[in-house]
Amino acid sequence: MQPVLECTNVQKYYGNRDNITKALDDVTFMVHAKEFVGIMGPSGSGKTTLLNCVSTIDNVTAGTIRIGTRDITTLKGNELSTFRRDELGFIFQDSNLIDTLSAFENIALALTIAKVSDAEIPIRVQGVATSLQITEILQKFPHQLSGGEKQRVAAARALITNPKLILADEPTGALDSKNARMLLESFERLNKELSATILMVTHDPFSASYCNRILFLRDGKVYNELRRSDTDRKQFFDRIMEVVSLLGGDTAEAL
Amino acid sequence: MYIKLATRSVRRSLRDFAIYFVTLAFGACVFYAFNSIADQQAVLELSSRQLEVIYLLRNMISGVTVFLALIFGFLVLYANRFLIRRRKHEFAIYQTLGMSRSKISFIIVLETLIVGIGALAIGLILGYLLSQLLVIATAALFNVRVEGFALYFSGSAAAVTITCFALIFICTLAFNVITVTRYKLLDLINASRVSEKLKLRNLPLAIILFIVSVGMIIASYMLLIDNGMLNMSWQFMAATILVCIGTFLFFFSLSGFLLRLVQSSKKIYLRGLNMFTLRQLSSCVNSAFVSIALVCLTLFVAFTSMCTGFATVTTLNKNFEKNTIYDASYSAYYNVGSDGLGDNPNGISDMMLKQASADNFNMEQAFAKRVQDWNKLVSQAAQIDFYLSNHTLGDLMKAMDYSFNNVYESVNPDGLIKEPLYVVKLSQFNNLRAICGEKAIMLASNECAIWCDDDDFTAFYSTWFVEKNELAIFNNNLGLAKDSPNSYTTLASTGSAGSNVGIIVVPDHVISEQLYPIRSILNIKYNGSRTDIDAHFEAAVAKTFGNAWINANINNSNGGNYGWPYLSGSSAQQFYDMSTIVTATVTYLAIYIGFIMLITCAAILALQQLTQASDSASRYVLLSKIGTSERMVSGALFWQTAVYFVFPLVLALAHTTIAMSVISDVVKLFGSLEIALPLLITTAIAVLVYGTYFIFTYLASRNFARN
Ligand SMILES: Nc1ncnc2c1ncn2[C@@H]1O[C@H](COP(=O)(O)OP(=O)(O)O)[C@@H](O)[C@H]1O
Numbered sequence: 001m002q003p004v005l006e007c008t009n010v011q012k013y014y015g016n017r018d019n020i021t022k023a024l025d026d027v028t029f030m031v032h033a034k035e036f037v038g039i040m041g042p043s044g045s046g047k048t049t050l051l052n053c054v055s056t057i058d059n060v061t062a063g064t065i066r067i068g069t070r071d072i073t074t075l076k077g078n079e080l081s082t083f084r085r086d087e088l089g090f091i092f093q094d095s096n097l098i099d100t101l102s103a104f105e106n107i108a109l110a111l112t113i114a115k116v117s118d119a120e121i122p123i124r125v126q127g128v129a130t131s132l133q134i135t136e137i138l139q140k141f142p143h144q145l146s147g148g149e150k151q152r153v154a155a156a157r158a159l160i161t162n163p164k165l166i167l168a169d170e171p172t173g174a175l176d177s178k179n180a181r182m183l184l185e186s187f188e189r190l191n192k193e194l195s196a197t198i199l200m201v202t203h204d205p206f207s208a209s210y211c212n213r214i215l216f217l218r219d220g221k222v223y224n225e226l227r228r229s230d231t232d233r234k235q236f237f238d239r240i241m242e243v244v245s246l247l248g249g250d251t252a253e254a255l
Numbered sequence: 256m257y258i259k260l261a262t263r264s265v266r267r268s269l270r271d272f273a274i275y276f277v278t279l280a281f282g283a284c285v286f287y288a289f290n291s292i293a294d295q296q297a298v299l300e301l302s303s304r305q306l307e308v309i310y311l312l313r314n315m316i317s318g319v320t321v322f323l324a325l326i327f328g329f330l331v332l333y334a335n336r337f338l339i340r341r342r343k344h345e346f347a348i349y350q351t352l353g354m355s356r357s358k359i360s361f362i363i364v365l366e367t368l369i370v371g372i373g374a375l376a377i378g379l380i381l382g383y384l385l386s387q388l389l390v391i392a393t394a395a396l397f398n399v400r401v402e403g404f405a406l407y408f409s410g411s412a413a414a415v416t417i418t419c420f421a422l423i424f425i426c427t428l429a430f431n432v433i434t435v436t437r438y439k440l441l442d443l444i445n446a447s448r449v450s451e452k453l454k455l456r457n458l459p460l461a462i463i464l465f466i467v468s469v470g471m472i473i474a475s476y477m478l479l480i481d482n483g484m485l486n487m488s489w490q491f492m493a494a495t496i497l498v499c500i501g502t503f504l505f506f507f508s509l510s511g512f513l514l515r516l517v518q519s520s521k522k523i524y525l526r527g528l529n530m531f532t533l534r535q536l537s538s539c540v541n542s543a544f545v546s547i548a549l550v551c552l553t554l555f556v557a558f559t560s561m562c563t564g565f566a567t568v569t570t571l572n573k574n575f576e577k578n579t580i581y582d583a584s585y586s587a588y589y590n591v592g593s594d595g596l597g598d599n600p601n602g603i604s605d606m607m608l609k610q611a612s613a614d615n616f617n618m619e620q621a622f623a624k625r626v627q628d629w630n631k632l633v634s635q636a637a638q639i640d641f642y643l644s645n646h647t648l649g650d651l652m653k654a655m656d657y658s659f660n661n662v663y664e665s666v667n668p669d670g671l672i673k674e675p676l677y678v679v680k681l682s683q684f685n686n687l688r689a690i691c692g693e694k695a696i697m698l699a700s701n702e703c704a705i706w707c708d709d710d711d712f713t714a715f716y717s718t719w720f721v722e723k724n725e726l727a728i729f730n731n732n733l734g735l736a737k738d739s740p741n742s743y744t745t746l747a748s749t750g751s752a753g754s755n756v757g758i759i760v761v762p763d764h765v766i767s768e769q770l771y772p773i774r775s776i777l778n779i780k781y782n783g784s785r786t787d788i789d790a791h792f793e794a795a796v797a798k799t800f801g802n803a804w805i806n807a808n809i810n811n812s813n814g815g816n817y818g819w820p821y822l823s824g825s826s827a828q829q830f831y832d833m834s835t836i837v838t839a840t841v842t843y844l845a846i847y848i849g850f851i852m853l854i855t856c857a858a859i860l861a862l863q864q865l866t867q868a869s870d871s872a873s874r875y876v877l878l879s880k881i882g883t884s885e886r887m888v889s890g891a892l893f894w895q896t897a898v899y900f901v902f903p904l905v906l907a908l909a910h911t912t913i914a915m916s917v918i919s920d921v922v923k924l925f926g927s928l929e930i931a932l933p934l935l936i937t938t939a940i941a942v943l944v945y946g947t948y949f950i951f952t953y954l955a956s957r958n959f960a961r962n
């Protein structure tokens with residue numbers, strides 16, 4: 001089967017000739033449809049850089065990234081924004097809702113910029129809102145919402161266009177454990193019930209334990225890979241912890 | 256190091272808010288150029304009369320400059336407050352790095368000085384160039400030569416400009432230092448985190464308020480139209496208050512109203528970035544509605560001044576030819592008594608009788624006898640005698656139960672009622688028409704004609720003849736001549752167009768030989784071109800009578816003339832001079848006032864838009880991350896900026912149109928006012944200046960969104 005995301009020998013360098021940071025150093029991996037993949041690694045290991053490259057917000061120094069059948073490293077200008085709009089969904093650490101728009105409007109925005117017909121929009125927003133349990137708060141504004149609610153609204157916005165791939169950068173980073181759990185359960189449900197393909201960056205082993213598969217990054221390289229297979233979440237969490245302590249660095253210290 | 260810090264932050268705000276600094280420089284440029292007008296005499300050959308005009312203009316411009324400097328000062332303070340507030344976070348960093356408040360204040364002082372002096376210097380250079388253009392304009396207006404290519408510099412104008420700027424920037428400095436020393440470090444640090452609380456308004460309330468505001472504005476229009484501009488009645492006060500409150504309320508509720516309006520149509524609301532644009536607009540308008548309303552009212556004042564100015568000039572110049580067919584006109588009043596005043600209101604005074612009957616009441620004969628070379632200077636002359644009829648306007652109005660319902664009646668109802676009805680002889684009237692190149696008219700022995708160049712009064716006489724068929728003049732019942740126009744508009748004397756409220760032209764036999772006229776007018780055509788003869792003519796008459804235009808020998812007990820053959824006169828050249836004076840003064844003032852006010856208003860709106868665009872940078876980043884195309888964002892910004900600029904403009908133009916239609920009614924007393932073209936010119940200038948600001952604001956905010 002064709003993978004949804006295929007990164008081949010991706011390299012990303014920052015800086016000039018004298019002072020090069022290899023943020024990504026020959027990264028190769030695939031994500032298949034209906035997978036929920038986590039990316040873990042200590043701070044500065046290149047997680048955000050990888051996500052930015054995949055999401056076309058940043059461009060790679062070398063290598064190819066395919067999403068579906070297209071090599072996104074060759075996209076330019078308007079193709080890029082159209083591609084992001086139609087194929088990808090984003091959830092960021094600090095939710096990134098537009099503060100002047102209500103929750104409903106924030107979600108609907110993803111559809112209006114894609115020129116979806118106005119009759120269809122309210123129905124679709126209601127649909128995602130129901131599955132993310134946010135129908136009650138649709139008329140509220142971001143400053144009236146809790147962190148967890150904001151993240152679920154952001155998730156709804158990412159999901160509503162039925163993207164091939166949902167990208168999340170430390171979505172639980174700013175949440176307390178209760179809200180984090182609710183959001184992760186939503187992700188799990190989206191993945192299982194709506195067959196969404198999710199690529200989530202996190203440095204928190206608890207969050208990672210909701211994934212099907214984990215890629216560990218270190219110094220810009222893929223260092224290890226864990227599959228959940230049929231184990232339950234608790235066992236998976238323990239296995240992640242083992243790798244994390246091997247990996248060392250601040251992730252381990254943070255725990 | 257402080258200088259480096261200061262220049263760096265100045266450079267950064269220069270890049271982001273270039274439009275404001277350009278406005279500052281423009282302001283200095285215009286202040287200098289207009290204040291330099293008085294020194295144009297340095298390079299222009301001006302007559303003494305033209306010099307007087309220049310001095311008059313200088314005085315008016317100095318007065319206006321004070322007023323404009325206040326408005327401009329407001330802009331600078333306002334903009335400054337904006338720019339300082341945005342930098343709270345930066346100041347906090349300086350303070351946490353251990354910089355003392357006095358050092359921070361010093362940096363601010365430096366920055367303010369750099370900006371002020373920079374703008375002033377550039378403005379003065381531009382003003383120097385502009386003033387050379389104004390010289391050419393003045394030369395064209397006065398029809399004089401520019402002496403060579405001599406460039407000139409006006410020290411006094413530079414001094415005025417520098418003083419204005421110094422005062423404005425000293426206020427700004429004081430304000431800045433006070434603001435910065437008052438900031439608490441904690442507030443400063445939190446400044447960037449506390450996102451500005453969005454002022455969300457109750458939407459149904461916004462709709463009600465919007466309707467109320469529109470109602471108030473319409474009510475004020477109706478009050479004003481009903482009341483006119485001359486009566487300082489309660490209606491006028493109410494209209495003024497209503498239009499101010501209405502304008503404030505309009506902008507207070509506008510964004511809520513627009514939001515609700517657009518939300519009611521899902522098709523529009525859920526399309527592209529419309530909802531985002533509307534919310535952006537709301538937050539901008541809601542937090543700045545007071546200044547937007549002030550901008551709108553200032554624009555209104557600017558437009559009205561410009562429009563009235565241009566209207567005066569257009570009207571004056573348009574009617575000039577028609578109004579000065581005669582090269583000179585003289586009036587004699589037969590009721591002038593021994594004191595030189597009208598002691599005998601309805602009859603002829605003994606002194607005048609003695610003087611005038613010696614010349615058979617013939618003014619030209621009297622002049623020719625007394626003034627040297629009269630026959631060489633004058634080619635044509637026509638005298639027309641005015642006789643009191645047996646009616647006043649009040650009699651006729653009462654007989655018809657007629658009411659004018661216009662400004663005449665409201666200004667001076669008593670004068671209108673007591674105004675006598677004059678009659679003139681057909682033969683003399685036809686002589687006048689002959690000079691004007693108009694065809695002679697014919698009257699049967701029981702007919703008369705109306706001589707009047709005011710529409711309201713023409714309508715009045717027409718109504719009389721429709722209702723009563725005839726008018727009794729000295730026991731002759733006269734009907735209106737068949738096939739004649741409602742009135743003849745032949746010019747009565749030079750410069751008097753539009754002021755003839757009605758004279759009855761009757762066949763000669765109706766006026767008995769025994770009757771003395773109450774007043775005579777002699778209209779003269781020179782024997783040659785006006786420019787050649789006028790000065791000689793004036794000198795010749797003045798030689799005999801002391802002053803060519805006001806008889807100076809009225810009550811001279813030895814051989815005084817008691818106002819024969821004239822009491823006063825006027826020449827076409829005088830009107831020409833006056834119209835150049837008015838044209839020059841009014842045009843310069845209108846452009847000066849209009850331009851400064853316009854750029855001030857446009858700069859305030861531009862600043863507000865730019866600040867919002869830069870504050871919204873993160874929102875635009877997000878839009879782009881979720882895949883909004885650049886074109887869509889640009890489109891949204893374009894509409895947002897357009898709506899923001901257009902609403903104050905349109906409302907101000909609406910206010911202006913109503914005010915102008917009322918003003919033109921007032922000016923009708925002195926001749927009809929052309930307002931269509933001036934309104935068009937004003938709108939064109941407004942759209943040009945304002946449009947330029949709009950385009951640059953749009954481009955600059957698009958840059959913010961792109962970064
Ligand atoms: N814009 C940039 N310019 C230079 N170096 C960068 C930039 N962004 C990231 N880096 C460097 O790349 C490396 C990876 O960063 P990042 O992807 O943000 O790590 P993570 O998200 O895993 O904490 C770090 O060493 C960081 O300093």
Ligand SMILES: [Mg+2]
Nearest residue numbers: 044047048049
């Ligand atoms: Mg990161």
